Amino acid sequence: MGRTWPDLDLTLPTWRARAVRYLLIYVALVVALVSVRASTSGVRPALREAQGREQALVTQRDNLILQLEALETPQRIIEWARGNSMRLYADAPKDTADIPAIPAAAPAPVPARTVEVTTQWK
16 A cells, blocks of 8 residues: 555655656646647648638539530530531431351360279278
8 A cells, every 4th residue: 555644755855856857747748739739830721721722623613514514405415416417316327237146166175084093992
């Protein structure tokens, strides 16, 4: 168990050593926190800048989607096809022809299989 109250070391050098030890711990913590804060000071502005770029790209994407939807209407596609001398499939002449069958492949020769059995009696 621990020491009882009268056995505790309450001398001035002991208290001074404890105070110095705690002071050094606090100074080390402050130095660590300040150095982390200084090393990450550029993260927040970079994050805000990246969010702004992302928002601009999202807006650009939405505008491009709207433009694409306007260009992909069936009427515009038909007009473009007619402008490039294309015909609708329903209006195009259709020819029929028989497709010849593919000749069957020659069967591969079956290799001779031999089985060897050895019997030993004890």
